Amino acid sequence: MTIERIALPGVGVCHAITTGARQRLGVINRRHGRRDLVVYDQDDPERAACTVSLADHEAHQLADLLAGTVFVDHVRELELQTAGLTAVRIRIPAGSAADGHSLRDLQPGGFSGAAVVAVIRDGTLVPAPDHGFALRHDDIAVAVGDEYGIAVLTALIAGSRISAPGR
Structure with missing residues (x-):
């Protein structure tokens, strides 16, 4: 899987991936610390179908659920x-x-x-x-x-x- 790093001037950075099932996901790390989890539209991979805003502690807990990262x-x-x-x-x-x-x-x-x-x-x-x-x-x-x-x-x-x- 390739992780794309996309600069978002004035906003922060987006890290996006495409899964083996061809679903595109992204995480926007905003300059002030908030993170947005983005699920992209399968018909238009540049358009967000759904966005979930996460506080810092919520992002850490989600990471734990996904990978148990230290x-x-x-x-x-x-x-x-x-x-x-x-x-x-x-x-x-x-x-x-x-x-x-x-x-x-x-x-x-x-x-x-x-x-x-x-x-x-x-x-x-x-x-x-x-x-x-x-x-x-x-x-x-x-x-x-x-x-x-x-x-x-x-x-x-x-x-x-x-x-x-x-x-």
Whole structure:
């Protein structure tokens, strides 16, 4: 499947795809943050048949339903202050290997290289959660570590494994 990136001057960017069943879908990322899901007319693939506006959290939840994607948001301000350190926010998607499991379960054998230093749950900050703290769908784990450590932690949350030479 090919993803088309279409600039919409004054509006934002549209990413459009055509499925194997020849249905055309698009996502318009507006400059102010709103996203529109677009279903195009099958007879005229340039005309929108239906548009659904999504708030940021709704777009993330829809992405979870479709693919179980793990999103990693970098905290650039902190990274710029400390060379070699990466600070990220990792949203726990529905169906994640982390959902319902403690930080200890995620890091068997005391993995180091990255640490969850806080969790944001329902808009409330949980600073320095202990190893028994159980993550839930829609939590945002705030983690700090080196690039490799963050990659390993993200893979553990997604339920996949990664390897790197020399590690």
